[in-house]
Amino acid sequence: MSVESTVVEMAQKARRAARRAAVATTEQKNDVLGLLAEIIEERAQEIQAENARDLELARDKGLSPAMIDRLTISDNVIASMAGGLRDVVKLADPVGEVTSKEVRPSGIEVSRVRIPLGVIGMIYESRPNVTIDAAGLCLKAGNAIILRGGSEAFHSNMALSACIAEALEKVGLPREVVQLIPMRDREAVNVLLKQEDLIDVMIPRGGEGLIRFVTENSLVPVLKHYKGVCHVYVDSEADLEKAQKISLNAKVQRPGVCNAMETLLVHRDVAERFLPACGRAFQEAGVTLKGCPEVRKHLPWAEAATDADWPEEYLDLTLAVKVVASVDDALDHIAAYNSGHTESIVTENQETARLFVQAADSSAVMVNASTRFNDGGELGLGAEIGISTSKLHAFGPMGLEELTSRKFVVYGTGQIRQ
């Protein structure tokens, strides 16, 4: 069978399975998740043996140690997949929630009821644990899912997918509720992206190249984020101790993630008091600073920032630093370079904070807190399937609710339009 007919057939099966998943009870869905956690623990050795095949190929191909690390299903990864599934069991089932209800002048009773999105397509790169995390969340929200993992994790994903199928069937749900594309051809992705009548949303997770490819080629709507160019703005009325603690945490605690700070903006009035000490702390933490001319007056050892630095997502221990003249100046810089991800202001002035919160156009705006709090767990969503930096449907971390839609349900007694 051709790649195209295989993928189209999978999408058709997913569409049918989605009808079953949508009406599955909370108990059934939780049973699948609990059982899957057990199966993964029981089969840890088999899963790791398949993972070893991927790791061997990865080493032969000369993949970087960081890539090898992401690809490895260690005992910790096994435990974290099982634990993650058990956490999702505890989350409230969003399906069926009535978000509003009113009787209209015509006499009809109108409710808005939460429903699954339907069929979700997930395209991701190296981490095989995404196979389990994504399947668990999508299923809990009543969706069917088609998974397309990275080719370097092929054997690992096939092993995990077999565990999922077993859990689904034991509970009496069709195995097609969660399907992994069982081939490595890139063509499969192209076919998947054209199934707008069968798939409701695509969620790509990975590098910017993958996300752009999906966005440019998909007829199915896409939930995505390209990158996180997060800013911390230290206001003239900042508590400078908080400012230094937050800046360091936002840059250093985990520099390789999208909610880490990439640019620090400092109000001119506090630059002289703030920059020398904070700069030293960054230096001790091994951070390379790239400063505007005014920053370099205070920190002569900093490298000179160029125009290329302001939109840059370093994802490492490098930080752009700029002195600004006012909160408006900071907001103008953010408007010009932000990626819609996270911005933070450090200030003790409530009015300035309010202005910043209203005007900064990102999925999360923090006052006196680290940008690193833009995370589904920290913000109270439970687990997250990804993060959206475009405003349609979801803006910020996406949890169970973001994997649903709402429909109108109307009860009448024979009403017609006049």
Added chain:
Amino acid sequence: MSVESTVVEMAQKARRAARRAAVATTEQKNDVLGLLAEIIEERAQEIQAENARDLELARDKGLSPAMIDRLTISDNVIASMAGGLRDVVKLADPVGEVTSKEVRPSGIEVSRVRIPLGVIGMIYESRPNVTIDAAGLCLKAGNAIILRGGSEAFHSNMALSACIAEALEKVGLPREVVQLIPMRDREAVNVLLKQEDLIDVMIPRGGEGLIRFVTENSLVPVLKHYKGVCHVYVDSEADLEKAQKISLNAKVQRPGVCNAMETLLVHRDVAERFLPACGRAFQEAGVTLKGCPEVRKHLPWAEAATDADWPEEYLDLTLAVKVVASVDDALDHIAAYNSGHTESIVTENQETARLFVQAADSSAVMVNASTRFNDGGELGLGAEIGISTSKLHAFGPMGLEELTSRKFVVYGTGQIRQ
């Protein structure tokens, strides 16, 4: 200046204007809407003179009477545009609404706050009143908007757009909050659809060809509906009097709109009692019936339906009719042919109604009410900017709330991630 640079520059101006629109007060926005209503009424003659130029060209081109009718700005259309704006003034401002608030274990206070989508691109065909209706709703939700009307309504739209600019400037908002693309080149649409960094969402309104073109060529997310293939299912336990009244209303009251019924499904057990009388009523209303073989046993005068009839959106006085064996059979038919728009069941059995409501996968599911109630006004949304038949972001009629997103606002006291 080239078409490309003109459109890109408009999008950049819209992006800047969106920052102003987002922080405009409710009073400012309502002032613009009220003033615009007055200006439209005062300038009715000038607007109609420009409209006359479009109508003359349309007649020269031999446009159909229906097209000419849609294009005409009659006194009624003037009154309805002004009245529509005054209705939007009365709607609550969605911007700034706090939809949830909680203090997390880390001590941060997390709120979700409603914000405008940003910049909305609207591409539409002949009706010039859409220029006013869309601008009013988008502005009330704090958005900037770029309008691209049909080339046949060019002069009318330019006249209306001048009224909008005047109202914005009188209230002190930038005229770039609402911009009409001042050229007829089709190339302008292509350029618009590529501005994913500047435009947050595209809303196309018009025929299926336009919608498909936009979906296939847009890098910007699209809110849309292709068509409405709405079903009414008459259950074995239906009140047949209600069933006939609802069926007739759903087909005949306004057959050219997307929430009109296109296929009637009748349970076998009531076919003999229901079809002859209902068929007669349809015949008297001038409706052509296309029936399955079993329907034609009861209504020998009906035409024979073919496979091409079930997915068809007739938009006129034609109706496909099919006998089904059960509610599951009806739901299977709907799953195969529906367009995600509206489905209705007529039944006195609450359990059957509940099953149908849960399983029918459309933006609105009605029990004992006409499909014609799937309308923003009837469902309580106030005005609507269109209807979405895909589930992402909005499913069903889109009102003010659907022209917004939500961001996370976090207040801390110096919290950092551990």
